[in-house]
Amino acid sequence: MEDADGxxxxxLIKQAFGGDTILVDYPGMTDVLETLRNDEKLKMLFICxxxxxxxNSDYFxxxxxxxxxxxxxxxxxxxxxxxSKIIAKLKKVKVKLIHDTSECTSVLVYNAFxxxxxxxxxxxxxxxxxxxxxxxxxxxxxxxxxxDRQFALINATVLTYxxxxxxxxQDIDYLYYLVDELSESKFPHDxxxxxxxxxxxxxxxxxxxxxxxxxxxxxxxxxxxxxxxSGALYLVFQEKMLLLHxxxxxxxxxxxxxxxxxxxxxxx
Numbered sequence: 001m002e003d004a005d006g007x008x009x010x011x012l013i014k015q016a017f018g019g020d021t022i023l024v025d026y027p028g029m030t031d032v033l034e035t036l037r038n039d040e041k042l043k044m045l046f047i048c049x050x051x052x053x054x055x056n057s058d059y060f061x062x063x064x065x066x067x068x069x070x071x072x073x074x075x076x077x078x079x080x081x082x083x084s085k086i087i088a089k090l091k092k093v094k095v096k097l098i099h100d101t102s103e104c105t106s107v108l109v110y111n112a113f114x115x116x117x118x119x120x121x122x123x124x125x126x127x128x129x130x131x132x133x134x135x136x137x138x139x140x141x142x143x144x145x146x147x148d149r150q151f152a153l154i155n156a157t158v159l160t161y162x163x164x165x166x167x168x169x170q171d172i173d174y175l176y177y178l179v180d181e182l183s184e185s186k187f188p189h190d191x192x193x194x195x196x197x198x199x200x201x202x203x204x205x206x207x208x209x210x211x212x213x214x215x216x217x218x219x220x221x222x223x224x225x226x227x228x229x230s231g232a233l234y235l236v237f238q239e240k241m242l243l244l245h246x247x248x249x250x251x252x253x254x255x256x257x258x259x260x261x262x263x264x265x266x267x268x
Contacts, residue, residue: 003049003131003132003160003163004106004127004128004130004131004132004156004159004160004163005049005104005105005106005128005129005131005132006023006048006049006050006105006128007023007128007159007163007175007178007179007182008106008124008125008127008128008159008182009048009049009077009105009106009109009128010023010048010179011124011178011179011180011182011183012106012109012110012113012117012121012124012125012183013046013048013109013113014179014180014183015116015117015118015121015124015183015185016113016116016117016121017044017046017113017116019044021176021179022035023172023175023176023179024050025167026051026056029050029056030056030059033059033060033063034063036063036067037063037066037067042067042070042072043071043072043073044072044073044074045067045072045073045074045075046074046075046076046077047074047075047076047077047078048076048077048078048105048106048109049077049078049079049080049104049105049106050076050078051078051080051081051082052080052082052083052086057083057086060086061086061089061090064076064090064093064095065089065093068093068094068095073096074095074096075095075096075097075098076090076095076096076097076098076099077098077099077105077108077109077112078098078099078105078108079099079100079101079102079103079104079105079108079132079134080101081101082099087099098112102137102138103129103134103137103138103139103140104125104128104129104132104134104137104140105128106124106125106127106128106129107125107128107129107134107137107139107140107143109125110122110124110125110143111139118185120185121185122143122146123147123152123155123187124182125140125143126140126143126144126146126147126152126156127152127155127156127159127188128156129143129144130144130152130153130156130157131156131157131159131160154189155187155188155189156188157198158188158189158194158195158198159178159188159194161197161198161201161202162174162178162188162191162194162197162198162201163175163178164201165197165198165200165201166197178191211225212225
């Protein structure tokens, strides 16, 4: 739900198979998935770009096992790390697993079901690859060659900022709208108001960059600043310290972190 890879994957599945879309994010994931347990109309289920962790993997396997007992066809497509034990359990109950950490999920979806997809679906997969920083991967790089690179980059960026700017619960209908529009083979720039929404997000990110540059203090490999407008009194950022050799790199990484804090605080 949070990124273009997930939204693009949902659009591709809708193009290939139709059906209803359910968008979930990691917080509250189990609550949404639980609604599937007693859905008597459910015959086919595709789960895409939903990474697992120690907190939710057992629940995930148990739910899919129960659905398989009800003869629900399940395909799980993902590019995040999945524990080998979880993979074995899913295969045991005959969940179709399409898993590869070397490509983003939307590219995996396209590659698996391209015979069922229109030509425009390539561009949807490319957008997912770009925003997941995986456009240089083997399959994605070949797909990107079909399009003018700058055309693809600006569309993927506009799509991303539209998704980022609509993460509140009351915005969920807009994300479903994006899935529908993309599944109808529209470019992000063809969807009404996407540039305007993207401009708003870019402006807010620019404000955060200015705040970080003005307020962050750096001590060796530790960056920190006081934050009074995001629901947190004090934030300390320390990440990849062996890779952060310059002040500018540290500011860039901290800006990403602070932007995420603001977004999750629903101030953006």
